[in-house]
Amino acid sequence: MDHLNTHTLEEARAAKSRAQEVFEALVKVVGVGITRVENGYGLKVNLLTPPPADAILPTEVDGVPVRLEVVGQPKKR
Structure with a gap:
């Protein structure tokens, strides 16, 4: 059995808060959303600025994988 992510949408929603x-x-943090990761779902954490070089950030929360993206300050449309 491979180790691909197979977390459900419900599991990702439960880990979001x-x-x-x-x-x-x-x-x-600007916001946290849900994204597709491999064959399942994960969390996407949008950051205001890049994390400090020495920051140790989790790669998963409650077993659900996390992807980080630096998006900067949201702008009004």
């Missing part, structure tokens, strides 16, 4: 708490304590 926890991820918000975890990452806000470590870096400046």
Whole structure:
């Protein structure tokens, strides 16, 4: 059996608020969303600025994989 991500949408939704708490304590978070990861779902944490070079950030929350993206300050449309 391979180790591809097979987390369900429900599992990703359940981990979303926890991820918000975890990452806000470590870096400046713009928002947390759900994204496709391999054959399942994961979390996408949007950051205001790149994390410090020495920051140790989790790669998963409650077993759900996390992807980071620096998006900067959201702009009004």
